[in-house]
Amino acid sequence: MLDFSFKQVQMKNALKIAKRIVVIDHHPTAFNELLPINEVENLELHLDTKNSGAVLAWKYLHKDEPIPLILAHIEDRDLWNFKMDDTRAVTAALFSYPDVFNNLEVFNNVIYNTHALIREGETLLRQYNTDLARILEVNQRSMTIGGHDVTVCNAPPKFSSDIGNMIATTGGVFGATYHDTKKHRIFSLRSIKGGFNVEAIAASYGGGGHKAAAGFSVDRDHVLAKC
Known part of the structure; x- marks a missing residue:
């Protein structure tokens, strides 16, 4: 394993x-x-x-x-x-x-x-950074995750780490991205090193990871998937 x-x-x-x-x-x-x-x-x-x-x-x-x-x-x-x-x-x-x-x-x-x-x-x-900037520009919004009001961005998985970290470094408690599958909404959480423990947030939703990088998923009928 x-x-x-x-x-x-x-x-x-x-x-x-x-x-x-x-x-x-x-x-x-x-x-x-x-x-x-x-x-x-x-x-x-x-x-x-x-x-x-x-x-x-x-x-x-x-x-x-x-x-x-x-x-x-x-x-x-x-x-x-x-x-x-x-x-x-x-x-x-x-x-x-x-x-x-x-x-x-x-x-x-x-x-x-x-x-x-x-x-x-x-x-x-060069292309990746152009796409990343455009996604970040048009897909940001606010959500409440684990009791915290945070900036989130709907982004493909390959952009989740970079975008999450960019959001985390611009202020707020932590940054988050998500993408939808047929059955789940999958969240990726990021914080600055030495900052907020996002692993604890992920664990509260059944996920896990590291202190500065973690993730979890919820069913499509979950409140976080309806936002």
């Missing part, structure tokens, strides 16, 4: 029928739910908030081998650090390939060619 985990009740039920469950995760929700049952014999936990799910998986499978540069860039974005040069370009290019991790030929072509990804990504970012 990688980069997500069951709630404690669900996990206990799964452990009754599974020989062994391995959980590799970096979300605080996993710590809260699963550490109390860490002593269960057929549950193996690898929890660490300092790394992304991608890097934790690499460490689990490859032990002390060096982390590939592409995974370092993915982690740099996933943790919203952006300490490495060209992370935005690399990840923009990587995300442009459909189903890259399930297509071995495409995977091998891009995963070890970071310089090519940078060139592709720099072009893609």
Whole structure:
């Protein structure tokens, strides 16, 4: 189980029928739910908030081998650090390939060619930033989430992190984006680092995540889906 985990009740039920469950995760929700049952014999936990799910998986499978540069860039974005040069370009290019991790030929072509990804990504970012600004301009409005009046933006999932963080940095308690599916409205919450704990808000709606980045979904008949 990688980069997500069951709630404690669900996990206990799964452990009754599974020989062994391995959980590799970096979300605080996993710590809260699963550490109390860490002593269960057929549950193996690898929890660490300092790394992304991608890097934790690499460490689990490859032990002390060096982390590939592409995974370092993915982690740099996933943790919203952006300490490495060209992370935005690399990840923009990587995300442009459909189903890259399930297509071995495409995977091998891009995963070890970071310089090519940078060139592709720099072009893609121009369009991405234009689209992002337009979405933010026309789709903002106010909603009450978890008792807080916040600015939200209806945005496709690929824009949720950037738009949520842009809203969070311009004031208010936290920023939120959402998109609708046939059965659910899916919310993504963001706050500035060291600021409001959005994981607690997400958890109150059955979701989870990190202190500064979390999410949850509600059914289409929920009050938040009718706003």
